[in-house]
Structure formats: structure tokens, C-alpha cells
Amino acid sequence: MTTSEFVKQFRESDPRKLALQASRYPDVDMPYALNQIQGWQTALRKLPSWAACDGVVYPPHLNMEQCSSEATARYKQQVARRWAERIPNASRTSMTDLTGGFGVDFSFTSRCFDCATYVERNASLCDVVGANLPRLGIRNAQVKCAEAEAVLEQLEPQTMIFLDPARRDEHGAKTVLIADCTPDVCQLLSSLMQKSQFVMLKLSPMLDWHKAIVDLDGKVREVHIVSADGECKELLLVLASDGTPEVQVFCVDILSRPDSEGQYPRSEFVYSIGGEAEPQPTNSKLKIQNSTFLFEPNASVMKAGCFDEIARAYGISAISRNSHLFLSDREIDGFPGRTFVIDAVTTMNKRQLRQTLSGMKQANIAVRNFPLSVAELRKRLKLSDGGDTYIFATTTSDGDHILMLTHKTKK
Incomplete structure (x- = not known):
């Protein structure tokens, strides 16, 4: 049995159990085979269209865990296409990904352009991506093994430049400042803007995006805070030199598994910044009672901190300035987050607690601006x-201090 036959036959098996049977397959490159099986199993969850494609080669486990999911990569593809279509009189569009990695983002965004260049300093990853691109049906791309800075210096003008700077320092610790990432986008900013119509920049979700707007010298035009299944995954910035003072913020939550039509459903809340918005007052007059609807914003909205904008857009009232929970006497379609119906409200008074929680054995608990964990x-x-x-x-x-006992709405 060859190594490729072994991978195909046992790709649904437990790699740990297979490792114990290595002596039974002397002709199989077992370390490579086990890595491919583990990679395929990760792709089945994270990159289903890749897992469905025969012959795709997978990198070491760390690269698989760090790469984008298909859901977030397809979202970048949509953003890239929208911006590319804005370019007037573009007879031939082009893009360069200066930090290619395993090539997931590149494989999707490159489809929006006539020609594309993948750049990566890791030679092994270049070999893997160079083999995978034709298998994925991508034939408009070339692969360059080089440093991002060196390629940028010689680069012809592009429609889009994409960067996903490394977010770990030389000791392996995570970094959250743009200046601490590799390459340093702030130092390259002038060249990036000269060499492209627009730049797409992927950053850590932990980064302070308000500071990023300042650090990037007013070139940010869009901020995309992207969550998958309620967990904030990445911060995506779009930079351009069109002189527009307004910045649009997209709070996006995507389902990580496609629906029956192969689409990734998402909720989205969009607002603009550029001036100081009037604070949304809390409404202490709205009585917290049974059948009142409680709204909990999703992770992207929480990261954006756009609570006044949410309150104004949906006509809901904050319980308090720091609770980040909202109330309404009506249900709201399309709210970017979860909706609950309040069944009971109690203070922390022991007698009230006993009465309200009588017979209850279990519950899901969340605290917001509350003295106890x-x-x-x-x-x-x-x-x-x-x-x-x-x-x-x-x-x-x-x-x-109050407790609100709720249940989810059916929607």
C-alpha cells in the first residue's frame, strides 16, 4: 500500500490509533500520512470545500489551526470583490498577498482578480500552496518564496494588496499592536498605498481598532469585526486613499457551517463613524417584567462597542450604561445577537431568591456589570x-443588583 492509498483509505480513522499500527505498513511514510489525515479531518470541519477536493496537501497541524476558516475566507472574498468592482476603467485587475501562509484567504480572494501573486517566506508552505492551487481550480496565480518587504519594493501597481502580519514575537508570545506585528504595516504604509488601489489587512480580534485607525494615518475606510458562531475571530481593515473622512464599521457574525445551498448565513450590523454621536440614554422607566424582551448583542457588536448605535437603530433601551444588555416590549427581527423573554426578575434578597428559584436545579448563567463572577x-x-x-x-x-430569568425565543 502506498502512502497516498493509506491516507485515502484511513482518513476517517483516529490518527493516534493508526500511529500504533505503523509496523503493519512498512511502505507508508507514516509521519507524513498521519499529518495528512489529521489535516483532512481539520479541513472537514474548517474548510469543507477543500476536504471535498482530492489531492489537497495539508501543512503541519499548527498552520491548519492558525489558518482562516472557509466561512471567514469567503467573507473576505465578498469584501474584495465589492472593492475591486469600484475601480473605474479597470481593464485588468490584480492582487498580491504578501503574507500567504497556507493560502486559504488567497485561494478565495484571488478569484476576484484577473491575476494574483502569493508571497510567503516559508519555502515549505510555498511548495504546499504551489501544489494545491491547481487542484483547487486556481490558475490565475503565481507563487513567490520571498520576504514581503522585498516583494513590495519591486511590486508593480496592484488593484489590491492583502496582508495578514504574524502576530507573535520572537519568543512566541501574542502581540496586539500593529507595530509589533511582522511585517510592520505602519512602516510599510506609504509604499502599500502607492502600490495599490486598496489594502486589505487582517489583524488580531484583540487589537484596539480605534487606535489602529489613528496608527494607519487616516487611511482606514472600513472596519470589519468578524465573528464565527458567536466567537470573535478576526479584525479586517480596508485601507484606501480616496479622501473619504467617514469610516464604516461592519459587525458580522457568520455561521461556520454552510447551509443546504452552500452559503454561510450571517447577521450584520453596519454603522459609520466620523463625528461624535449623542449618547443613548438608559430608560429606567421601562419596567423589567415578565414578557419583556431581553437582547444580548453578539461578539462583534461587543467588540465594536457600538451600544448607542444599536439602541438607536433598533429602538431598544439599555438596562444601564455598562450592562450591554437591552430591553424592549416587542420582539425585533434581525437583531445582531440573541433574544430572550424575561420570565421572572429577582433581587439578591435571600427570600426572593428562594421563591423565584424554587424547584430549579440548573440554569445557564451570565454576568454583566455584576459584583460576582x-x-x-x-x-x-x-x-x-x-x-x-x-x-x-x-x-x-x-x-x-438583579437576576433576570429568561428563555430563548424560538427564532
Whole structure:
């Protein structure tokens, strides 16, 4: 049995168990085969269209874990296409990815352009990507093994330049400042803007995007805060020199698994910044009671901090300035987050707690602007985790500590 035959036959098996059977397959390059099987299994979850493509070669496990998911890569593809279509009189469009990595983002964004160049300083990754691109049906691309800075210096003008700077320092620690990433986009900014119509920059979701706008000298035109299944995954900035003072912010939450039509459903909240918005006052007059709807924004909205904008857009009221929970007497279609119905409200008074929680054994607990942690509150309430009840512990605008017992809406 050859190595490729072994991979194809056992790709759904447990790599750890296969490793114990290595002596039974002397003709198989077992370390390589196990890496390919593990890579395929990761791709099945993370890159389903790649997993469905025979012959794709997978890199070491760390590269697979760090690469973009198909859901977020397809989102970048849509952003790139929209911006490329804005370019007037573009007879031939082009893009260069200066930090190619495993090539997931490149494989999707490159399809929006007539020609594309993948750049990566790791020779092994270049070999892998060079073999994979034709198998994925991408024939408009070339692969360059080189440093990003050297390629940028000699680069002909492009429609788009893409960068995903390394976010770990020489000791392996994560960095969250643009200036600490490799390559340093701030130092390259002038060249990047001279060599491209627009730049797409992928950064850590931990980065302070308000500071990034300042650090990038007013060139940011769009900020995309991208979450998958409720977890903030990446920060995507689009830079251009069109002189527009306004910055659009996209708070996006994508489902990581495609639907029956192969699409990745998402919710999206978009707003603009450029001037100081009037704060949205809390509404302490709206009584927190049974059948009131409770709204919890998704991770992207939380990262954006656009709570006043959310309140204005949907006509909802904040429980308090720091709760990041909202109320309304009506249900709202398309809210970017989760919606609950309030079944009961209690203070932390022991008697009230006993009455309200009578017979309850388990609940999902979240705290927002509350003096106890989830673990501390769970211990005090003597509730195990799980069930259909969701308890939100928070502080009202009047300073009262309350618990809201809720259940999810059916939508």
C-alpha cells in the first residue's frame, strides 16, 4: 500500500490509533500520512470545500489551526470583490498577498482578480500552496518564496494588496499592536498605498481598532469585526486613499457551517463613524417584567462597542450604561445577537431568591456589570450548568443588583 492509498483509505480513522499500527505498513511514510489525515479531518470541519477536493496537501497541524476558516475566507472574498468592482476603467485587475501562509484567504480572494501573486517566506508552505492551487481550480496565480518587504519594493501597481502580519514575537508570545506585528504595516504604509488601489489587512480580534485607525494615518475606510458562531475571530481593515473622512464599521457574525445551498448565513450590523454621536440614554422607566424582551448583542457588536448605535437603530433601551444588555416590549427581527423573554426578575434578597428559584436545579448563567463572577454566583444559587433557563445577573441604572430569568425565543 502506498502512502497516498493509506491516507485515502484511513482518513476517517483516529490518527493516534493508526500511529500504533505503523509496523503493519512498512511502505507508508507514516509521519507524513498521519499529518495528512489529521489535516483532512481539520479541513472537514474548517474548510469543507477543500476536504471535498482530492489531492489537497495539508501543512503541519499548527498552520491548519492558525489558518482562516472557509466561512471567514469567503467573507473576505465578498469584501474584495465589492472593492475591486469600484475601480473605474479597470481593464485588468490584480492582487498580491504578501503574507500567504497556507493560502486559504488567497485561494478565495484571488478569484476576484484577473491575476494574483502569493508571497510567503516559508519555502515549505510555498511548495504546499504551489501544489494545491491547481487542484483547487486556481490558475490565475503565481507563487513567490520571498520576504514581503522585498516583494513590495519591486511590486508593480496592484488593484489590491492583502496582508495578514504574524502576530507573535520572537519568543512566541501574542502581540496586539500593529507595530509589533511582522511585517510592520505602519512602516510599510506609504509604499502599500502607492502600490495599490486598496489594502486589505487582517489583524488580531484583540487589537484596539480605534487606535489602529489613528496608527494607519487616516487611511482606514472600513472596519470589519468578524465573528464565527458567536466567537470573535478576526479584525479586517480596508485601507484606501480616496479622501473619504467617514469610516464604516461592519459587525458580522457568520455561521461556520454552510447551509443546504452552500452559503454561510450571517447577521450584520453596519454603522459609520466620523463625528461624535449623542449618547443613548438608559430608560429606567421601562419596567423589567415578565414578557419583556431581553437582547444580548453578539461578539462583534461587543467588540465594536457600538451600544448607542444599536439602541438607536433598533429602538431598544439599555438596562444601564455598562450592562450591554437591552430591553424592549416587542420582539425585533434581525437583531445582531440573541433574544430572550424575561420570565421572572429577582433581587439578591435571600427570600426572593428562594421563591423565584424554587424547584430549579440548573440554569445557564451570565454576568454583566455584576459584583460576582459566574462561578461565585452559581455556587451561591446552588445551580448546575445547562437547561433551558438563562439567568442574566446585572446592575440597573439605579444601582440595583438583579437576576433576570429568561428563555430563548424560538427564532
